[in-house]
Amino acid sequence: LAQPVTPELLVSPSSQDGDLGSECPEDRGNWTGRLDFLLSCIGYCVGLGNVWRFPYRAYTNGGGAFLVPYFIMLAICGIPIFFMELSLGQFSSLGPLAVWKISPLFKGVGMGTILIVSLVAIYYNMIIAYVLFYLFASLTSDLPWQHCGNWWNTDLCLDHHVIKVGNTTFPVNITNTVSPSEEYWSRYVLHIQGSSGIGDPGRIRWNLCLCLLLSWTIVYLCILKGVKSSGKVVYFTATFPYLILVMLLIRGVTLEGAWKGIRFYLTPQFDHLLSSKVWIEAALQIFYSLGVGFGGLLTFASYNTFHQNIYRDTFIVTLGNAITSILAGFAIFSVLGYMSQELGVPVNQVAKAGPGLAFVVYPQAMTMLPLSPFWSFLFFFMLLTLGLDSQFAFMETIVTAVTDEFPYYLRPKKASFSAVICIVLFLMGLILTTEGGMYWLVLLDDYSAGFGVMVVVITTCLVVTRVYGMKRFCRDIHMMLGFKPGPYFRACWMVLSPATMMALLAYNIIKYQPSEYGSYRFPAWAEVLGILMGVLSCLMIPVGMVIAVLQEEGTLWERVQQASQPAMDWGPSLEENRTGMYVASLAGSQSPKPLMVHMRKYGGITSYENTAIEVDREMEEEEE
Secondary structure (H helix, E strand, O other): OOOOOOOHHHOOHHHOOOHHHHHOHHHHOOOOOHHHHHHHHHHHHOOHHHHHOHHHHHHHOOHHHHHHHHHHHHHHHHHHHHHHHHHHHHHHOOOOOHHHHHOHHHHHHHHHHHHHHHHHHHHHHHHHHHHHHHHHHOOOOOOOOOOOOOOOOOOOEOOHHHHHHHHHOOOOOOOOOEOHHHHHHHHHHOOHHHOOEOOEOOOEOHHHHHHHHHHHHHHHHHHOOOHHHHHHHHHHHOOHHHHHHHHHHHHHHOOOOHHHHHHHHHOOOHHHHHOHHHHHHHHHHHHHHHOOOOOHHHHHHOOOOOOOOHHHHHHHHHHHHHHHHHHHHHHHHHHHHHHHHHHOOOHHHHOOOOHHHHHHHHHHHHHOOOOHHHHHHHHHHHHHHHHHHHHHHHHHHHHHHHHHHOHHHHHHHHHHHHHHHHHHHHHHHHHHHEOOHHHHHHHHHHHOOHHHHHHHHHHHHHHHHHHHHHHHHHHHHHHHHOOOOOHHHHHHHHHHHHHHHHHHHHHHHHOOOOOEEOOEEOOHHHHHHHHHHHHHHHHHHHHHHHHHHHOOOOOHHHHHHHHHOOOOOOOOOOHHHOOHHHOOOOOOOOOOOHHHHHHHHHOOOOHHHHHHHHHHHHHHHHHO
């Protein structure tokens, strides 16, 4: 008997075999569980900055009063831009390069994003390598940075046990002394005395090189199968830091003198709120902590199903991230308070930010506790898990962006392509494992992302709201989620977010300060190199415009207009999700109404089809 034939009219390309199938999200891979996406976003946003930047920023900018501008900036900049990135990714199921089908004239924004993420991935993995180094060093009965008297120590080294004795018997002048943990970090781990500056990197530190190789190997094994493998790893790396953070918090607040640190951290100084610097610092903390502009959120959302509730997820992740930062502040400052009491010095003399907190101050505090190797191991294991899932996002962003550009060639070879990217970035990061590697890391940290990411976010905001059109973007979200964004989101996208970002950008340029590391000042050529690094990602935008205009036909203005319009195949990637203006615009499309495909697939009309009908009706009314 002849098999019944489905009329071609009802067949969508996404259900056909053949070449067209390779463009479908099934072949890109999707999250295998509902929590994969949420935990990946939490893991990506909650990173090292929550532990080593937020507490320090809070206490230097008014203590508890800093939370006022922090949450206001979260509402103005953080949540709206976060939601915009997730919406763009989920609606199109495309990475940060291919998503610019929304307006091909601005594809350079995607190119700039990839350049920024690549530079950040190089040095971020070096920080993970340092964490691994300390993690292994903690596997001992006596921490190596506990006492002076090692080959790397100098005459300036002063043990805190001596200070305690000194406080009771004779006064000790500690102004020109160095703690054992500081000398361990600079003279043993970095061996920075072997380099005279950034132009003299010295020899490769092979123990650091092996740690960097190990960190790249871990990252590669976790992203080997794309989101299918990294989506499972985050169940551990995104949740375990919270367990350790709570343990460190409980241990911290039970220490003698902990209240001194917490009081120092949270005492509100409301006069600080009149300073513009505090508001800028709050916006910067939100901006970098949530990871907007780096393409990670967009990439993760592109692996969602079309109707995933990203509106709810936005609030869970952004508020969860803020609460984690505040919690981390308690865990850090309770220990710093105990440390200041032990040393007999004010809290502000022991408090530091960045690597200085993670690799000098906190390890020193650990040596004062009973069972110090155990607490040290826990702290560095927490930093490792915090760092790894952010690194997964950076790598997934680069791999997804390029494979979406060349799906026919690279998607079947995604594992091999990921390996090539990891090897190239590892080789580029080798200079960071030299004796002068820390100078290069500071240069990368100061210049690779700051300026470029702000330009990327401002441009994205303006293109989506002004070029693509706010009404069209809201209609897309309506089609996807079943409701339109409210006036709060529209006001932020149109005015508040871009205006705040522009103010941030102007402030960064006006208040520009040359890089420094301790007392070392970078030479002029290094500053120029850093500035070029920051500007290069921005230059990708005009380069992309030139390429897009050259690919069009007609006069210059006609070419610009054509290039700024969405590409023919812009829209939902699956035929059954394409309604209204997106009907039959996919290559090889035969379905005049995706509704028919839905009815064949589900045997009836769902709430989302009702939304699709509403959107179609709205568009028809507007056209009339």
